[in-house]
Amino acid sequence: MTTVRIALDSRAYDIRIASGLLDSPDVFAAAAARQATALIVSNTTVAPLYAARLERSLAPHFARVLHCVLPDGEEYKTWDTLNQIFTDLLRHQCDRKTTLFALGGGVIGDMTGFAAASYMRGVPFVQVPTTLLAQVDSSVGGKTAINHPLGKNMIGAFYQPRLVVADLSTLHTLPQRELSAGMAEVIKHAAIADVDFLDWLEANIDALMARDDAALAEAVARCCRIKAHVVSQDETEAGLRAILNFGHTFGHAIEAGMGYGNWLHGEAVGAGMVLAADLSVRLGLLPRQDAERLARLIARAGLPVQAPDLGAARWAEWMQVDKKTEGGEVRFVLLHGLGRPVLRAAAMAEAQASIAAHVRAGLSPAEHAA
């Protein structure tokens, strides 16, 4: 088992990474509260696969283990769904010692984390991520949120879990498209922080896409360490942490412009990184061959490398609503060489040029894959 320790000011927690952890009661001992309630929050896809196994592993550590099963999908990342968690907690008279377990992908993690941050102004929670995206990204950094009809992730909290348990065997049931989406965040971590890791990914991308446990363990652990390093220096996203949004300003515009749920977050980030690298080239920050090298790796991960045709006006609108916007100008995370991110305001015309160079008609991410 690989352990990554996340050190934050008054709170620190471990990420445990290995195959089969769902069936290991011992790994959950760190979150034990024998007089209290555990509430497993999952969705209709994940619950039948894993909820009973998690319950068995939690049973020795809690007075009772309850379940809250939400509908599956980004379109349910709303207040109404969040409120189902609160209603279940109150209906079962759960007190402040109750621990929430987020069993699922990023949507479940974000909603369960925000529920834990807000229920009685804060109860403990544990992440049990079952997608690659959640294992490498959502479960590190304490960002929790729900969507608002006018913007994604606009309502939330910074709130840290007590423990993260990443069981790699859960990735074997993941649809290939979601594996690719998770790989976008893996590639992002390498691109912004670690050229050695980028070399390693180029050598191991086929093993990763074939879900080789050893390769996955290495990739998840390296991503968690990179993200932990960034987050520990900037817990509330005042500065450095913004580099984790490489590809995300373009990506969020794609997600919003195409309608949430049509492109997966990771797919939008895949294409978004290609655009951000192109913009870096246009601004004289990145050699063209490095941008092409990155685009090739993104394509090998089965991700789209072309941008959907939103029209210039809607591209601009969606990039400006992104929450990195401050004082009206659009700031991008760009690459000043591979592994060297910079935060830079760019003229809308330059960004539009990058989009125009990669735009392609078609509605689905598959139509935009290389």
Next chain:
Amino acid sequence: MTTVRIALDSRAYDIRIASGLLDSPDVFAAAAARQATALIVSNTTVAPLYAARLERSLAPHFARVLHCVLPDGEEYKTWDTLNQIFTDLLRHQCDRKTTLFALGGGVIGDMTGFAAASYMRGVPFVQVPTTLLAQVDSSVGGKTAINHPLGKNMIGAFYQPRLVVADLSTLHTLPQRELSAGMAEVIKHAAIADVDFLDWLEANIDALMARDDAALAEAVARCCRIKAHVVSQDETEAGLRAILNFGHTFGHAIEAGMGYGNWLHGEAVGAGMVLAADLSVRLGLLPRQDAERLARLIARAGLPVQAPDLGAARWAEWMQVDKKTEGGEVRFVLLHGLGRPVLRAAAMAEAQASIAAHVRAGLSPAEHAA
């Protein structure tokens, strides 16, 4: 002008207390963000009285000043009302530098604070409390929340304001019933922490009820200092801070049992303190004459000193849903002598005896006043 400095770990802020501060732009300079937006959140009662004056004082410090006017009343302390704030913020493309100003009583302060805590995972906010209750209580301590149909203040955050501006002149428009309700929290602070202050209150209660500015300034400042001292030692309510809930376990049961909004929070706390003092006497902690002394002061503040007849079963139910419940037993804040609070689990039968000794039929708080 009196200033009370609230010192918390990484955040500290000032409470400014005086008559006429709403018309003093200088006092708001500490919250200035000249490139950014200010959003004044108030309600249909407070906005016509004070919103334009606050806007004039903020105009020099912000790029623009917007207004969000909510319906007035505890029954609107819900997600739907909170979401009006989020929708306004997003509709006006407000970014992370936006500062929210809570102009109103405790409900506005709680909702605006939670909106600020959650919008884009946290934006700055300033409290401008216009009720005595909010000036002495809600604006110190960082507790923000909304209600859930199954429980009051069940969803919220600990989140500190950047500045609190308590303009005592706003208390001159306060209905007498709300002045009394605020006085309940004033008396509570004295009862749990400061016998000298209790003596002072007995000497000055008539001046306070006549809204004498000098007496009000002294009472508000002393309460803020007491609460600040408690909160600075226990920001997230892990232990000591619970003493601020003196009278609140009984009080919350009254509020919930009578239907939110029928009894004001302060009225319920007034009767709740009488019950908690009685329970302290029954458990041998407090001399009977001290409980009677406290009840007399509560009565002189125009507050109810008798309990509504909820029936024993509903009393028990509502006391157990209170969030101080942990592991199934009911814990009360009791007095081991005036000014010496203790946190103590009590048998339900003892609590019911205190209720029975003070119960009186009748639906309105006025019918329960001395």
